[in-house]
Amino acid sequence: MSTFNGLPAHVLLVHVIVVLVPLTAALLILCALWPAARGRLIWPVVGLAVLVTALTPVTVEAGEWFQRQLGMPPVVDEHARLGHQMLYFVPPLLISAVVLAFAHLRQERGKAVGRAAVAVIALLAIATGAAAVWQTYRVGDSGAHAVWNGVLNH
Template identity: 35%
Template sequence: MEINGLPAHVLIVHAAVVFLPLATVIAVVYAWVPRWRWATRWPAVGFTTVALGAVMAAYFSGRSFLDSQPALKQSSAVTLHRERASVLFWVTIVFALLVFLAAWGLGGPSGLASGRFGRARHAPVVEWSLMAMVTILAVASLAMVIGTGDAGARAVWSGFTAPSSQ
C-alpha cells in the first residue's frame, strides 16, 4: 500500500502518534472531572474512535509493508517495533472499549443552566472502577505509543549519520 509513492505506514503512523495521546488526555479529564463530563463526553468518544482507527490502520499497513519487504524481518529493531505494535494494538482496543463504557456509565451534572446533558450518577464502586480502569489503560496506551514509536524510529534511523555542517 502506497500513498504518493511512499509506504502508507510511514504516513498513517503519524495519525496514531497524534490522536492516541490526545484521546488519553481527554479520557482522563472526562473520567476524573465530573463537572466537565457533559462537555468532554463526546470529545472523549470522538478522539478515542479516531485514535483507534489510526492505530488499527498503522498496525495493518505496517504488517502489509513488512510482508512486502521480507529482508526487514531479519532486523531485530524491526522485530521489536513489530512486537510493541502488537501490544499497542490490543491495549488500544481495550482502552477504547473502556472509554466507550465510561461514556455510557459515568454520570455528572451539566454545566448548562437548563441542566441539559447532565447524567445520573451510578454506584460509587462502578464510577471509581471505571475511572481507575480508564486511567490505567490511558497510561498504558500512552506508554505503548511512545515505546512503539521509539522502536520504529530506531529501526529506521539507527546507523544514520547526519552530514557535518562544515
C-alpha cells in the same frame, strides 16, 4: 494500503496514531476525573477512541507491508512485534470511553451512579490510558531507533 503519494502508508498513519492515542488517553482521563470536562468532552473522546481503534489495525497492516519491503532486520522485527501489541492496548480505551459515556448518560438522566462505580471507572480510564500511551511510546521508540540507526535508510 501500501503507499500514499509515493510514501509508505505506514509512515503517514503512524503519526496519526502517535498523536491521537495520547490525546484520547489524556482526554479520557480528564473526563473521568473532572465531571465538568466530562459534560463537554465525553462524546468527542468516544469519537476519538472509535477512530483510533479503527486506524490501529490499518496502521499495523500497512506496517506489515512496509516490513516485507524492508526485509527482516532484527530491529524492524522488534518494532513490528511491539506494533502488533497495540491491537491489545487501544480497544480498552474505547471500552473505557463507552463505559464512562454510559455513566455520564445515567447521571444526566437523573439516575444515581455510585461513588464506588465512578471510582472504578476512573481507575479503568487511568489504567487503560496510561497503558496505551506507554505502549505507543515503546512502539514509537523502537521505530525511531530503526530509522535513526540507519536500518531503514533506503
